[in-house]
Amino acid sequence: MKDEIIIAGFGGQGVLSMGKILAYAALENDLEVTWMPSYGPEQRGGTANVTVIISDEPISSPILDTYDTAVILNQQSLDKFESKVKPGGVLIYDPYGIHHAPTRTDITIVPVDAMEATIEMGQAKSYNMILLGALLKMRPDVPVEAVVRGLKKALPERHHHLIPANEAAIRKGMELVKE
Amino acid sequence: MKDNVKLMKGNEAIAMAAIRYGCDGYFGYPITPQSEVLETLEAQMPWETTGMVVLQAESEVASINMVYGGAATGKAVMTSSSSPGVSLMQEGISYLAASELPALIVNVMRGGPGLGTIHPSQSDYFQATKGGGHGDYHLIVLAPSTVQEMADFVSLGFDLAFKYRTPSMILADGVVGQMMEKVVLPEQRPRRTEEEIRRQCPWAVTGKDHGRTKRNIVTSLELDSAVMEKNNERFQRTYREIEKNEVRYEARYTEDADYLVVAFGSIARICMKAIEDARKEGVKVGLIRPITLWPFPYDAIREAAKNVKGILCVEINAGQMIEDVRLAVSDSVPVRHFGRMGGIVPNPNEILDALRRDFIDKPANAKED
Known part of the structure; x- marks a missing residue:
């Protein structure tokens, strides 16, 4: 088992955090994992992406050119990474703010209305967790229970009261993926 | 999951x-991409547990001179920075070497020259291995490629520094500093x-008395040239000892290799993926990863190169270690460079393409340019 994942969007959307929570979940599940961020000097507004590799074997390169799975949060990242998904791979994206939808036919494209759902749920900050839910539905690399344990590791203790809300957002994201 | 397996960044x-080594003091100044070293130390507050001093100095120049002072008293002290900050430290590093003081310096390299970029690079190889500061001196230079090695090389760096009374350096880069992966930390040792x-550092300035009959003076100044030459000869004897005892490297798939990749630090593991991909296509490529950049594994590379048709040096710079690789093989086989600069890190496909372009796809009788 090996899943090479790119998560990409704007800084401030929770791209690096989503990857971090996934990485902690992989650790909880005794899998090998690397988390490699790439971002500019700005905290918000610039593009940010993170490569997360989950495998049951030791991982050599933490940096890749093509991916099994892409989670895309803005147009710039879609333009950059659509062509980098391996044939047969999965591309998850939020159509919110996307003007040119992905067009490839040799990969599974999964639109997830995460922004819409986050407004409906009234918790804007769990936007990234909805998309993580969609990712876990498409790629059950780790069980949701491990992700919740991962949240405990990734979040400072003062934020632990938010874990149920995050879990709800993850489950919402799983539901949003149409069978 | 085993309790002692943690997920963290190389800097952390x-x-x-x-802290766990029993380090006595850290002196540093923040700079991306290594700021998490100081941040983590401040968050851990080791001064309340082990008694380790953690101090954010006013500059890198101050940091390295605080290291000099701490080291002179026999304490295990360290600093960390990234490329421009390490340039500022070069005078102090030369003084440490000349005063035969043990210390640990960490450079998490970023793209240069100048203030450059915050993104990863390996362009301080020359500075770390060939001097950087003035005078005939060497640092023991360790190049980690995993987060585990980031942790392990702290104790190795300190142990070697004290064994040979010379500063050692961890030459990391923004990739291995910023990435997270699994790590098992060493047991806590007392300071x-x-x-x-x-007892262990009879040369250290530890205060008056304690039964010593002679004053200990730590200095790099010696105005009598005859004495200064003797000092230099002693430094050189130490360096020859280090060259004899402390060469470290990793060899992968070298037994049957037709082509050899030589790479250090984070790029070596990116090369490993390219090598695995090449082997799937039936092309036999091997890897030598120098772990000590000084002393450099000349003999291991010479040996591994005996039956290969070419060597590709992959570095995140314009080609620096390649000079040592060419020295190792005396140009008996073609040696080519592949690298990116300015903070761009090559991906495995680019490395495989470079291997194809320079060697695999070249007809065997093609003339060397």
């Missing part, structure tokens, strides 16, 4: 390993007592 691993320091 350095900080945690320093050495004053008594142990006096």
Whole structure:
């Protein structure tokens, strides 16, 4: 088992955090994992992406050119990474703010209305967790229970009261993926 | 999951390993991409547990001179920075070497020259291995490629520094500093007592008396050239000892290799993926990863190169280590460079393409340019 994942969007959307929570979940599940961020000097507004590799074997390169799975949060990242998904791979994206939808036919494209759902749920900050839910539905690399344990590791203790809300957002994201 | 397996960044691993080594003092100044070293130490507050001093100095120049002062008293002290900050430290590093003081310096390299970029690079190879500061000196230079090695090389760096009374350097880069992966931290060791320091470091300035009959003076100044030459000869004897005893490298798939990749630090593991992909296509490529950049594994590379048709040096710079690789093989086989600069890190496909372009796809009788 090996899943090479790119998560990409704007800084401030929770791209690096989503990857971090996934990485902690992989650790909880005794899998090998690397988390490699790439971002500019700005905290918000610039593009940010993170490569997360989950495998049951030791991982050599933490940096890749093509991916099994892409989670895309803005147009710039879609333009950059659509062509980098391996044939047969999965591309998850939020159509919110996307003007040119992905067009490839040799990969599974999964639109997830995460922004819409986050407004409906009234918790804007769990936007990234909805998309993580969609990712876990498409790629059950780790069980949701491990992700919740991962949240405990990734979040400072003062934020632990938010874990149920995050879990709800993850489950919402799983539901949003149409069978 | 085993309780002792942690997920953390390479920079965080350095900080945690320093506390657990029983390090006495850290002096540093923040700079991306290594700021997590100081941040982690401040968050851990080791001054309340082991008694380790953590101090944010006013500059890198101040940091390295605080290291000099701490090291002179026999304490295990360190600093960390990134490329422009390490340039500022070069005078102090030369003084440490000349005063035969043990210390650990960490450079998490970013793209240069100048203030450059915050993104990863390996363009300080020359500075780390060939001097950087003035005078005939060497640092022991360790190049980690995993977060585990970031942690392990803290104790190795300190142990070698004290064994040979010379500063050692961890030459990491923004990739291995910023990435997270699994790590097992060493057990907590107690800091050495004053008594142990006096016993293990009879050269240290530990205060008056304690039964010493002679004053200990730590200095790099010697105006008598005859004495200064003797000092230099002693430094050189130490360096020959280090070259004899401390060469470290990793060899992968070298037994049957037709082509050899030589790479250090984070790019070596990116090369490993390219090598695995090449082997799937039936092309036999091997890897030598120098772990000590000084002393450099000349013999291992010479040996591994005996039956290969070409060597590709992959570095995140314009080609620096390649000079040592060419020295190792005396140009008996073609040696080519592949690298990116300015903070761009090559991906495995680019490395495989470079291997194809320079060697695999070249007809065997093609003329060398």
